[in-house]
Amino acid sequence: MAPADKAEGKRPDEFTLIEEVFAPLAADAPGAFALKDDAALYRAGEGCETVLTVDAIVAGVHFLPDDPPESVARKLLRVNLSDLAAKGAIPKGYLLVTAWADETSLGWIRRFAGALLEDQRRYGLALWGGDTVRTTGPLTLSLTAIGEVSAGAMLPRGGALEGDDVYVSGALGDAALGLELLRGKLTGLGPEDADYLIRRYREPDPRSTLGPRLCGIASAALDVSDGLLADLGHICDASGKGARIERDRLPLSDAAKRAIERDSSLFSFVAGGGDDYEILFTAPAAMAGQVKAAATESAVAVTKIGCISGAGEGVTLVDGSGRSIPLKQLGYRHF
Ligand SMILES: [Mg+2]
Structure with a gap:
């Protein structure tokens, strides 16, 4: 990544970044403990099964290095929501792993997190946890989405019958x-x-x-x-x-x-x-x-x-x- 807004600020340490930028994304999920615990707590609804899906995207491979941070955030979340939708599942929460490249600025990260928050509200889910690290390689992001479906109702790949x-x-x-x-x-x-x-x-x-x-x-x-x-x-x-x-x-x-x-x-x-x-x-x-x-x-x-x-x-x-x-x-x- 070579964000143009590098001047917008040096990245703070991991703990400050989580508290200031990412904890607000977990505000609506009591089981996320404001991202201050080691793990999140989640109970699927009565009679429901949990559906999980994960995707990772890498700058220069899955998105273009000059794509706006808002678009990168939306694509990362939405490709996972698309998988949940195709399985018949209703989205509930997500886990996020971010490996920031040296040149990723605080300004870029704030815009990325702002777009995630907007999309969370739009699709009705919240951040439950994750990890944030730095990398000497390109910016790499991974998101695990968690959804629910009535027990036994998940839409499979393998159920098509002749004549359908x-x-x-x-x-x-x-x-x-x-x-x-x-x-x-x-x-x-x-x-x-x-x-x-x-x-x-x-x-x-x-x-x-x-x-x-x-x-x-x-x-x-x-x-x-x-x-x-x-x-x-x-x-x-x-x-x-x-x-x-x-x-x-x-x-x-x-x-x-x-x-x-x-x-x-x-x-x-x-x-x-x-x-x-x-x-x-x-x-x-x-x-x-x-x-x-x-x-x-x-x-x-x-x-x-x-x-x-x-x-x-x-x-x-x-x-x-x-x-x-x-x-x-x-x-x-x-x-
Ligand atoms: Mg798929």
């Missing part, structure tokens, strides 16, 4: 196109479209209102982080099934549509790009009405994009006339 419908929330490809823009490999878009796509890359929108409503409806679910086709492959592998996806049903934002109208090869980012953080799930055809109701109640768009086929059929993408589209033709790089 395949659905995805929101829109696909925005984040991958946003990353291309940030890398300077995609140009000529209108400034509003460019801003929209970049924001979708930097600040995912976890589908926290939708996920828990899919418990008892979806047969399998995960969040799209590796790209639609790769992640659908994960559901198919875990379920021992194949899937058939209709290209013309894949949901696109207006910004992505305009980008693809100018250059149709960009469609490969819709099917194969990563970082969408949308929920990809399967549900029996008889559940179509319940899926629609869950989408309406959660105010998240859900689109049916295909169906689950038999074992050994793999994941196929078909065009409007039902012909299989060779994945190579998409310029899809992961296969």
Whole structure:
């Protein structure tokens, strides 16, 4: 990291940093003991199971060194909230490990913590504990999110059955196109479209209102982080099934549509790009009405994009006339 605001202050020692900057993030969690004890105390609700997920991000690898600290904070928390949502879980708390690089300033850390606090309030969870250290390498951050789901209701990867419908929330490809823009490999878009796509890359929108409503409806679910086709492959592998996806049903934002109208090869980012953080799930055809109701109640768009086929059929993408589209033709790089 090379934050421009280095002048905003030298970092204080670990204890002062925790007390001044991070303890306020634990204020709403009595079991966090204001981050002054060695561990936190937590009791899951009656009849609930605890769902845990963790992610680590490294400057220069998972985020760009000049990304604003607010975006880094939101991405770190939200990728974990996306995993909880895809499992049907309601977020409760999180643990945070920060390894500050020598050049990370106090100003950068304050902005990072401020954005975490805003997002905590938005998604209804609190900081429960963690650790803060320094590193001689790049800034490294790890967050463990803890959520709850009714016992036995967590949405698995491996529950898809032949004939189930395949659905995805929101829109696909925005984040991958946003990353291309940030890398300077995609140009000529209108400034509003460019801003929209970049924001979708930097600040995912976890589908926290939708996920828990899919418990008892979806047969399998995960969040799209590796790209639609790769992640659908994960559901198919875990379920021992194949899937058939209709290209013309894949949901696109207006910004992505305009980008693809100018250059149709960009469609490969819709099917194969990563970082969408949308929920990809399967549900029996008889559940179509319940899926629609869950989408309406959660105010998240859900689109049916295909169906689950038999074992050994793999994941196929078909065009409007039902012909299989060779994945190579998409310029899809992961296969
Ligand atoms: Mg995931």
